[in-house]
Amino acid sequence: MLLVLLKSIPSFLRFRLITREIYFAGVMSLIIILVSGLFVGMVLGLQGYETLQKYGSESAVGTLVALSLLRELGPVIAALLFASRAGSAMTAEIGLMKATEQLAAMGMMAVDPIARIVAPRFWGGVFSMPLLAAMFSVVGIFGGYLVAVVFIGVDEGSFWSQMQSSVDFRYDVVNGVIKSCFFGVVVTAIAVFEGFDAPPTAEGVSGATTRTVVTSSLAILGLDFVLTAFMFRGVS
Amino acid sequence: MARNRGDVTYVAELLEVERQKLMATLPLIEFKNVNFSYGSRVILNGVDMNISRGQVIAIMGGSGSGKTTLLRLIGGEAKPSAGSVSVAGRVVHELGRDELFKLRRKMGMLFQFGALFTDLSVFDNVAFQMREHTNLPESMIRDLVLMKLHAVGLRGAHHLMPAQLSGGMARRVALARSIALDPMLMMFDEPFTGLDPISLSVIGGLIRRLTDTLGMTSILVTHDIQESLRIVDYVYFLADGVIAAHGTPDEVRESKVPFVHQFVHGEIDGPVPFHYQAQTSYSQDLGVRTESGV
Numbered sequence: 001m002l003l004v005l006l007k008s009i010p011s012f013l014r015f016r017l018i019t020r021e022i023y024f025a026g027v028m029s030l031i032i033i034l035v036s037g038l039f040v041g042m043v044l045g046l047q048g049y050e051t052l053q054k055y056g057s058e059s060a061v062g063t064l065v066a067l068s069l070l071r072e073l074g075p076v077i078a079a080l081l082f083a084s085r086a087g088s089a090m091t092a093e094i095g096l097m098k099a100t101e102q103l104a105a106m107g108m109m110a111v112d113p114i115a116r117i118v119a120p121r122f123w124g125g126v127f128s129m130p131l132l133a134a135m136f137s138v139v140g141i142f143g144g145y146l147v148a149v150v151f152i153g154v155d156e157g158s159f160w161s162q163m164q165s166s167v168d169f170r171y172d173v174v175n176g177v178i179k180s181c182f183f184g185v186v187v188t189a190i191a192v193f194e195g196f197d198a199p200p201t202a203e204g205v206s207g208a209t210t211r212t213v214v215t216s217s218l219a220i221l222g223l224d225f226v227l228t229a230f231m232f233r234g235v236s
Numbered sequence: 237m238a239r240n241r242g243d244v245t246y247v248a249e250l251l252e253v254e255r256q257k258l259m260a261t262l263p264l265i266e267f268k269n270v271n272f273s274y275g276s277r278v279i280l281n282g283v284d285m286n287i288s289r290g291q292v293i294a295i296m297g298g299s300g301s302g303k304t305t306l307l308r309l310i311g312g313e314a315k316p317s318a319g320s321v322s323v324a325g326r327v328v329h330e331l332g333r334d335e336l337f338k339l340r341r342k343m344g345m346l347f348q349f350g351a352l353f354t355d356l357s358v359f360d361n362v363a364f365q366m367r368e369h370t371n372l373p374e375s376m377i378r379d380l381v382l383m384k385l386h387a388v389g390l391r392g393a394h395h396l397m398p399a400q401l402s403g404g405m406a407r408r409v410a411l412a413r414s415i416a417l418d419p420m421l422m423m424f425d426e427p428f429t430g431l432d433p434i435s436l437s438v439i440g441g442l443i444r445r446l447t448d449t450l451g452m453t454s455i456l457v458t459h460d461i462q463e464s465l466r467i468v469d470y471v472y473f474l475a476d477g478v479i480a481a482h483g484t485p486d487e488v489r490e491s492k493v494p495f496v497h498q499f500v501h502g503e504i505d506g507p508v509p510f511h512y513q514a515q516t517s518y519s520q521d522l523g524v525r526t527e528s529g530v
Contacts, residue, residue: 097354105351105410108311108344110337111368 001189004122007115011123017116021124025086025188029132032085033078037069037136040077041143044068049148058148059158063166065144070167070176071232074137076224079183081136082129083216087191090121091212094195095205103196118192125191129184130177137176175231182223187216262325264289264421264453265310270319272305279305281477282319289420292447292454294464296499297474298508303457306474307423310455311343312336323421341369344414344452348426350406352398358385358409359394365416384412388442404435411442421453422446428460436460440467461500465489473499475507 011017048064094117097103103113141163148154167173191212198208263286272280279302287293295303308314309321315329322328323339331339352361362381366372372380385391388408398406407427414422424443428436444467447454458464464471465485473481473488473496481488481496491497498506514521 100349100354101347101351102353104313105345105347106353107313108340109365109368110340111365112337116368 001193003114004119004189004192007112008119008123010115011119017120018123018127021120022128023124025082025090025121025124026128026132029082029085029128030135032081033132033136034139036077036081037074037139038143040073040136041065041069041140041145042147043143044073044140045144045147045152048144049152049154058154060162061144061148061154062159062163065148066141066163066167067172069137069140069144070172072224072228074140075133075176075180075183076220078133078136079129079180079187079220080217082125082132082183083187083191083220084213086125086128087187087212087216088209090125090188090191091195091198091209092205094118094121094192095198095200095208098196098198099200099202099205101200114196118196122188122192125188126181126184129187130180133180133183134177171232175227178231179224179227182227183220186219186223190216190219263287264324265455266320266322267306267309268320268322270309270316270321272302272309272314272316278477280316283474283477283479285472285479285482287453287455289453290447290451291469292444292456292467294456294458294468294471295474296458296461296464296471297480298499299459301474302477303474304425307345307425307455307457310421310423311340311345341365341417342420343423344417344419344421345423346407346410346414346425346427348429349403350398350410352401352406352410352413354398356398357394358390358396358398358401361398361409362394362413362416364413369417380416384416385409387415387446388412389438402435404431404438407431407435407439408442411439411446415446415450415452418450419452422455424454424456424458426458427456428458428463436463440464443467461502 044065045061048061049058052058052060052064094103097117103117106113106116145159149156149159194208194212194215198204265285265287267283267285270280270283271278283306295306297303305314309316310323310328312328312331320327320329324342326335326339328336328339352358353364356364359381362384363377366377366380370377382391382394385394388411390405390408390412393401393405393409398409401409422443427439427443431439440463443454443456446452456464456468465488468485470484471482471488472479473493475495481491481493483491488496488500491500495507497503498508504510519525
């Protein structure tokens with residue numbers, strides 16, 4: 001990790017290397033993020049309405065959808081999807097480059113593979129993750145709105161006004177973004193490490209890809225608990 | 237204005253010229269009593285070898301005899317456990333990272349299956365080193381890349397991706413990429429593996445022609461006896477971690493050394509046995525009692 005950070009300067013001097021990785025890790029993950037966000041938001045709207053209407057509080061469904069997504073589900077599910085889609089791809093790509101001697105060839109050309117291959121992918125993932133999580137939450141809120149307001153008929157004014165009065169920018173939005181930044185660092189660090197460390201065989205690359213998804217998922221869920229405990233302690 | 241013979245710069249220039257003249261007479265690569273092991277498994281055991289400039293050298297030997305390890309030692313990818321490997325007068329494993337990378341810029345290596353960067357086009361693969369190590373304008377890089385590709389007969393394939401190339405074409409693109417910065421030393425790791433006879437002959441011809449044209453030194457690690465003996469100047473045979481034999485192609489063809497004879501003529505049994513050594517006899521393994529009791 002320290003090595004990657006130390007060797008990141010050339011990547012920032014040639015930012016197009018990072019831009020390219022943002023495209024592969026971020027832009028190419030958009031479809032799965034947006035579609036998943038929409039459905040998660042729709043389910044939240046439906047379940048939220050079902051529960052809240054028993055207490056006559058169905059107008060609070062907007063608050064429930066927004067807080068659930070911004071604080072937890074947006075960063076966590078987006079990170080899990082990111083680990084499965086982009087993290088596994090990063091590991092497989094770097095692992096296969098190693099297995100087919102591309103990294104060795106680069107080294108023999110006096111080009112450091114960590115600076116040229118690993119660092120741009122790491123930063124591409126780190127920059128993409130918070131943006132993907134934000135988009136997941138936005139589309140999720142829209143999904144909740146579709147179900148609760150458009151399909152079920154909850155009052156639109158109540159839906160938005162309750163959400164506006166309950167959601168705090170500092171505690172809810174910013175903390176959610178901070179969480180997704182942490183997840184971005186953890187997932188991409190695991191992905192590039194597993195790829196670079198993979199045994200140069202078909203079995204080795206396959207095992208490394210699996211380890212990326214499993215380790216990242218556990219790390220995301222564990223880290224989420226720790227971050228939540230620090231961020232939302234004593235906040236109503 | 238005439239140069240002042242007492243000028244320090246002038247003296248330094250003279251010394252540099254003399255140093256380069258002296259270096260030109262010395263071997264480009266020197267192996268001095270080199271030992272190398274993977275854990276407890278000894279790969280090289282006291283290898284001594286000198287490789288002169290401007291030659292094409294073949295290193296041959298059975299699988300796992302340490303041929304590729306020799307290339308890794310020259311490139312500084314591995315360090316000998318004893319002895320030293322020098323390239324152009326510099327002991328490779330004593331160099332720091334920056335010095336090693338500076339030396340590697342004067343080397344090229346062709347890997348067994350080319351090792352082309354699969355996310356870059358043929359053009360970008362050949363341009364890779366120029367973009368990484370030089371500040372040449374893109375127009376000049378374009379001309380140089382097309383010249384290198386033309387030298388290997390693939391100028392017309394510059395727009396293709398590696399996945400669209402045949403094995404022989406990929407090897408030729410990798411060769412063009414390796415000579416992008418006109419190296420003084422080229423290393424070829426099994427350059428003929430898996431090639432059809434035409435591609436094999438093309439690659440062999442290119443190795444010889446480019447070595448002569450660019451004034452390089454080339455080292456081939458190969459199993460292909462016929463093609464190698466056609467193009468190389470000198471051959472080293474590696475067996476049991478030492479140089480078992482060496483000589484010119486004609487000397488190798490006529491050699492009576494058992495290992496070399498078996499290798500050159502592809503004999504099934506000999507110093508390299510057909511059967512892997514077993515702990516028990518064949519009849520014991522099959523549970524058969526023989527008259528001799530064996």
